[in-house]
Amino acid sequence: MTPVNLDDFGHDTWWLVLAKVVLVFAFLVVMTLFAIWYERRVVARMQVRPGPNRVGPFGLLQSLADGLKLAFKEDIMPTLADKVVYFFAPVISAVCAFTAFAVIPFGPKVSVFGHQTPLQLTDIPVAVLLVLACSSMGVYGVVLAGWASGSTYPLMGGLRSSAQMISYEVAMGLSFVAVFMTAGSMSTSQIVESQAGHNTAQWTLGPLHLHPPTWYAILLIPSFLVYFVSAVGETNRAPFDLPEAESELVGGFHTEYSSLKFALFFLAEYINMVTVSGLCATLFLGGWRAPWPITLWGGANSGWWPLLWFTVKVLLRLFVFVWLRSTLPRLRYDQFMRLSWKVLIPVNLLWICWCPACAG
Numbered sequence: 001m002t003p004v005n006l007d008d009f010g011h012d013t014w015w016l017v018l019a020k021v022v023l024v025f026a027f028l029v030v031m032t033l034f035a036i037w038y039e040r041r042v043v044a045r046m047q048v049r050p051g052p053n054r055v056g057p058f059g060l061l062q063s064l065a066d067g068l069k070l071a072f073k074e075d076i077m078p079t080l081a082d083k084v085v086y087f088f089a090p091v092i093s094a095v096c097a098f099t100a101f102a103v104i105p106f107g108p109k110v111s112v113f114g115h116q117t118p119l120q121l122t123d124i125p126v127a128v129l130l131v132l133a134c135s136s137m138g139v140y141g142v143v144l145a146g147w148a149s150g151s152t153y154p155l156m157g158g159l160r161s162s163a164q165m166i167s168y169e170v171a172m173g174l175s176f177v178a179v180f181m182t183a184g185s186m187s188t189s190q191i192v193e194s195q196a197g198h199n200t201a202q203w204t205l206g207p208l209h210l211h212p213p214t215w216y217a218i219l220l221i222p223s224f225l226v227y228f229v230s231a232v233g234e235t236n237r238a239p240f241d242l243p244e245a246e247s248e249l250v251g252g253f254h255t256e257y258s259s260l261k262f263a264l265f266f267l268a269e270y271i272n273m274v275t276v277s278g279l280c281a282t283l284f285l286g287g288w289r290a291p292w293p294i295t296l297w298g299g300a301n302s303g304w305w306p307l308l309w310f311t312v313k314v315l316l317r318l319f320v321f322v323w324l325r326s327t328l329p330r331l332r333y334d335q336f337m338r339l340s341w342k343v344l345i346p347v348n349l350l351w352i353c354w355c356p357a358c359a360g
Contacts (some may be wrong), residue, residue, distance in 0.1 A: 004108055004118045004189045006125065012117050019112070020121045024101055034269040042322045064166055067263060076258035078176065080150030088263035089148055090257065093141030097271035100134035103127035103187050104278045107288045107306035119288070119307060120189060127188040128180070131279055132173055135234065138268065139165050142253050145265070149256035157252030160242055160333065166239075167340040168233035174348035175227040178220045178355050179283050192287030213220040217284040222351040224284045226344050228320075231276040235269065236324040242333050277317035278310070285313050 011022070014038065037052060037060055044051025045167040052059030073159050077086065107119030124130065131183075146158015180186050183194040195214050233240040254265045282288060288306035289295075 004105070004120070004123075004193065005188070006187060008109065008118050009120075009123050011116065014068070016115055016117055017121075020117075020221070024121050028101060028271050028274060029105075031274045031314070032267055034060075034175045035270050035273065036063040036066075039322045039325070042319065043324065046323075046326045049055045059131070070247055070263045070266075071260050073259045073262065075294065078225055078256050080149050081134060081148070081256065082148040084149035085144050086260070089141050089142075089145035090254075090261045090268070091141075092144070094264040094266040094271075095139050096134045096138040096141065096236060097268040097275065100131045100275045101127065101132050101175060101271070101278065103188050104162075104275070104282055105192055107285055108302065109292070109330065110304060119304075123187055123189045126186045128186050128191075128279075128283070131275070132169065132176075135172075135272075138272070141176070141265075141268070145257065149253075150359045151256050153161065153250050154253050154255045154261075158257065159235060160255055163335070164236065164240070164242060165234055167337060168230045168344075171226055171230040171340050171344040171348060172234055173229065174345060174352065175223045176283065176351050177182055177348075178223040179216055182216065182220060187213065188282050188287075191283055192289065201344035215284060215286045219354065220284070222347065224349050226351075227280060227284065230344055231280065232324060235276055235321075237321055239330050239332060241326040242336055273318060273321055274314060277314045279350070281310060281313035282315050283323055307345065 018357055040062075041059070041335045052062035055065050077083065080344035102121045103123055105118065105120040107124070109116050109118050143158045145155040146156070146161070149155070150266045163319065179191060183191045185191060185194070195216060204360040236242075257265060288301075288310040289311045290297075290306070294300045294309070300309075
């Protein structure tokens with residue numbers, strides 16, 4: 001299997017680039033529809049009830065039915081709303097959510113109608129910073145939605161959400177530093193390659209000579225745990241869903257939104273969940289590489305099989321999102337902000353200074 005490097009990008013034909021864009025878009029939309037059904041079924045299982053089971057086999061088409069129903073509902077715009085900003089706020093959130101996934105690798109080089117191309121839309125030397133930039137731009141959609149609605153509760157929700165996202169984005173960004181220093185690159189494809197285990201001692205098992213994977217979730221466990229927690233806060237998910245605290249803010253920054261505009265915010269939230277899950281798999285769980293003992297099979301990390309391993313890792317991370325939602329109560333806002341500024345960020349800074357792998 002030929003390693004993927006930065007020189008492999010930028011040479012695809014126009015139709016191949018278009019096919020990759022459609023693939024990423026379709027993957028995110030399908031994962032969103034599946035994640036909504038997945039969440040409802042898992043929470044129902046934990047609460048000993050059936051969950052959606054009427055529309056389609058096992059209720060799989062329930063998310064699609066709800067999405068279509070929501071899109072065709074009446075679009076109501078508040079009288080005091082700033083109409084231009086009110087319209088573009090959900091668009092900004094959705095576009096930033098889609099764009100962030102452009103640098104996530106799905107697999108190695110594959111042959112598509114005779115063309116060798118990586119299973120990744122694009123990659124740049126600072127690819128992970130692009131994800132952080134898209135996340136930062138997504139904050140604008142939240143803030144503008146709260147302000148443009150012309151109502152007090154959405155404004156409070158927008159301000160609270162922006163403070164939350166910025167605080168946990170700092171913690172998330174610091175958790176990447178140890179990965180950058182260990183891998184020696186900010187390119188997502190290079191970070192996946194650095195976890196292949198080529199630079200470690202071999203395991204000898206009869207005629208097999210194996211390189212154990214060096215997943216950064218094990219090698220850099222403090223960074224992994226900080227990312228794990230900060231990703232939940234960054235995506236406004238329970239128990240950190242303070243912007244949508246119904247008892248205080250009705251519905252948060254999107255209280256005054258309806259129909260397709262509300263659906264875009266809903267879509268952006270679930271795509272952000274898939275993005276942070278995909279980024280977690282890329283930076284800490286070996287990316288698209290198969291876990292042991294599947295690696296005993298020589299073809300596990302070649303062809304289209306890595307797309308399956310990557311998807312499974314994303315689904316396992318989404319399961320944790322659902323598990324936390326159904327298990328933990330919502331934190332108070334002061335507890336929530338204290339956790340970021342007084343616990344996660346200091347721990348991250350101390351770990352970066354001490355980390356043996358980073359120093360090596």
